[in-house]
Amino acid sequence: MTTRLTTRIGALSLRNPVICASGEPVMTEAGIRAALHAGVAGVIAKSVNEQPAAARQLDFADYAQLDAANAPVAHGSSIFCRSGLAQIDPAEWFAALARIDRDAARDGQFVAASIVLASADGAEAIAQAARRAGLRVFELNVGAPHASEATPGAIAQETDPQRLGELVSRVRAATEGMQLWVKLTGLSANLPALALAASRAGADAVCMMGRFMAMVPDLDTFAPVLGSSGAYGGGWALPIVCRFLALSRRAVGAGFPLMGTNGVRSGGDVARMALAGASACEVMSVVMHEGFGGLTRIISELDALLAARGVEFAELIGRAADALQGYGEQMEAPGRWKAFVPAETVGERGAGSTVGGVAGRITVPCGGVSIPGRQ
Numbered sequence: 001m002t003t004r005l006t007t008r009i010g011a012l013s014l015r016n017p018v019i020c021a022s023g024e025p026v027m028t029e030a031g032i033r034a035a036l037h038a039g040v041a042g043v044i045a046k047s048v049n050e051q052p053a054a055a056r057q058l059d060f061a062d063y064a065q066l067d068a069a070n071a072p073v074a075h076g077s078s079i080f081c082r083s084g085l086a087q088i089d090p091a092e093w094f095a096a097l098a099r100i101d102r103d104a105a106r107d108g109q110f111v112a113a114s115i116v117l118a119s120a121d122g123a124e125a126i127a128q129a130a131r132r133a134g135l136r137v138f139e140l141n142v143g144a145p146h147a148s149e150a151t152p153g154a155i156a157q158e159t160d161p162q163r164l165g166e167l168v169s170r171v172r173a174a175t176e177g178m179q180l181w182v183k184l185t186g187l188s189a190n191l192p193a194l195a196l197a198a199s200r201a202g203a204d205a206v207c208m209m210g211r212f213m214a215m216v217p218d219l220d221t222f223a224p225v226l227g228s229s230g231a232y233g234g235g236w237a238l239p240i241v242c243r244f245l246a247l248s249r250r251a252v253g254a255g256f257p258l259m260g261t262n263g264v265r266s267g268g269d270v271a272r273m274a275l276a277g278a279s280a281c282e283v284m285s286v287v288m289h290e291g292f293g294g295l296t297r298i299i300s301e302l303d304a305l306l307a308a309r310g311v312e313f314a315e316l317i318g319r320a321a322d323a324l325q326g327y328g329e330q331m332e333a334p335g336r337w338k339a340f341v342p343a344e345t346v347g348e349r350g351a352g353s354t355v356g357g358v359a360g361r362i363t364v365p366c367g368g369v370s371i372p373g374r375q
Helices: 029-037 052-060 090-105 120-133 161-174 191-200 235-252 267-275 285-290 293-309 336-340
Strands: 007-009 012-014 018-020 042-044 062-066 078-082 110-116 137-141 179-183 205-208 212-214 230-234 258-261 278-283
Touching: 007 278, 018 293, 029 042, 029 090, 042 137, 062 230, 062 285, 078 285, 090 110, 090 120, 110 120, 120 137, 120 161, 137 161, 161 179, 161 191, 191 205, 191 235, 205 235, 230 235, 235 258, 235 267, 267 278, 267 293, 278 285, 278 293, 285 293
Parallel strands: 018 042, 018 278, 042 110, 110 137, 137 179, 179 205, 205 258, 258 278
Antiparallel strands: 007 012, 062 078, 078 230, 212 230
């Protein structure tokens, strides 16, 4: 693979910006090795925490793939699920991960430990266990969407910047010498403040944002899909993530690494998140949809996109975010709205009528990423 894909997260150099995110496909050594074989920069292994109830939730887990109309199908575009954590002692799990990480390091890859927050004391203790095991990267997930539905105390979210800063400071001390990444919830409008709090408390990077909680009524059974609420994500979420990446980049500064997650389905999507400020992306739903080969496809698509435009991945990071303007900075266009409503709205009839100086309806082109090459 060419060097045009390389990127950095803090002190860690990555062969490409595609990371396999934590999830059921990487809950076994075989799954982790399959993800590494697919060519990703690294793998965030399935999460654990100190609460037995969080692990027991895996026995109640269920999953559905939804199409664009939110109907359950065999092969859809969105994942809707309720999930639980790995059912293994954290110290035992981390020892296994460390063995794989040592192998991965020889190929310029990594394997990370992950905790879904339940308590500050538990997060600190589990971070210490990851460090003792010899792992290089620890992800502190404070944004698991299932917190509101899980058994009380099993999973927690943190949406208060001050408390997050205090938590990250404790985990930072417990992970001295490791990369510490903090994954934020999508169930907050306060992401830039949370990212800033994490960065000031010593995190090496922030990943945003977790999936949303949802309830999907089934039009065939008239019952909730899966019988419960669940975590919901899809390609539709990518523009929302990109906006928060851009706003967070303004808050933390261009020098602090951000990562994007939720909505990546193609190499072009990775490029979009990079333009919004992400130095890398965590991807999981594609693996649920396609298998680990979906990761290889995304990396190949991104490489082809960069080659076609004559740019390196690092040149994309933040370009759209830094060009983002407010409404008041845009060019005035009085009457522009008339081109986007039916002719009857403004008292005209017929496709050939002139509305606000524009004949008929206007079709606005939209589509692929446009990335200027080198000047």
